[in-house]
Amino acid sequence: MLFILFNPFLAAPAAEFSPQACKVKDPEGLTYIALGKAVLRLPITQLAMTHALAFDSEPLPPRDPDEPQGCPNNPLQQQSLILNFGFDNWLKDRKRPSTLLLEEIRLIASPTDYWGIRYEDMHSAQCKVFSRRKHLSNGLVGCLPPKTAENSDSEDAGSYTVSKEIYHAPFDKVFAISCLPSVPKGTRCNVSYKILPSVNLVYTFLTATIKLEDAIDLDRQIRDSVWHAVVPNYKWN
Structure with a gap:
């Protein structure tokens, strides 16, 4: 199956991701996305939007740059992610309250000494x-x-x-x-x-x-x- 990753600053899709194209395959077909040094395994269908690294940011060297971005050995490196309203499908505990009712969930790459809005x-x-x-x-x-x-x-x-x-x-x-x-x-x-x-x-x-x-x-x-x-x-x- 082919998934499309969107860049909000471009009219066309920024990248395509097919789990089958990875040399080392994730057993669940999940996408590997990096925020700083942290790497997350996510169902690509649960991402509402991704934001590319800032122009002055230096990406980390992947284990295999020849792999498609999103594979285990070449995570898609992003500045932030907005998770869509289907985020509750990702939860193990399906009891209320449901995150379907959230306005927005965002994960943001940040320096270790930056704590966000306090x-x-x-x-x-x-x-x-x-x-x-x-x-x-x-x-x-x-x-x-x-x-x-x-x-x-x-x-x-x-x-x-x-x-x-x-x-x-x-x-x-x-x-x-x-x-x-x-x-x-x-x-x-x-x-x-x-x-x-x-x-x-x-x-x-x-x-x-x-x-x-x-x-x-x-x-x-x-x-x-x-x-x-x-x-x-x-x-x-």
């Missing part, structure tokens, strides 16, 4: 300004602006964190969620953290479809699925 710092600042608190059954605690007629349609808007004893982001970081009013109504929540030494995870959801009470269970499923896709101890040339 929503936990924004939470600390917001809690100094807003005195209203919201305590959820899963341990999340929100700092929210005062209720007004203008924000009545986005009652979940605010900044949330949870005690590290209950749940935390990888690398022993605080797990934080930033929720803002959405248009035309409702609340859109954002999560961002480093999930692998060279990869940051970013995703967005609406509280109308995924309740904040389910946010930790959802994050655990997404995180475990990404870790499950990682090729352990992948050796570059």
Whole structure:
């Protein structure tokens, strides 16, 4: 079977990938995609979009440059991936909440010392300004602006964190969620953290479809699925 990899900056497909063309074949016909030094085995049909390396980035030397890109010995090296709404087909645990309801899931190659948007710092600042608190059954605690007629349609808007004893982001970081009013109504929540030494995870959801009470269970499923896709101890040339 032939799959097409799209580059969003080109009108035509950027590359074609056929698992059968690989000298060393993946037993499940999955595509090997690299974000920095991290290599993931992914079903190509679950990728909504890939973004090529920046023009000034130096690609890592593959084990076999004569192999088609996407093969085990020549992973397709990308700057970021956007996973499509079918991401829940990738999950081992099919219980609700479903990632079909996510706005976006993105994996981004990043330096080891870049942690992405630090929503936990924004939470600390917001809690100094807003005195209203919201305590959820899963341990999340929100700092929210005062209720007004203008924000009545986005009652979940605010900044949330949870005690590290209950749940935390990888690398022993605080797990934080930033929720803002959405248009035309409702609340859109954002999560961002480093999930692998060279990869940051970013995703967005609406509280109308995924309740904040389910946010930790959802994050655990997404995180475990990404870790499950990682090729352990992948050796570059």
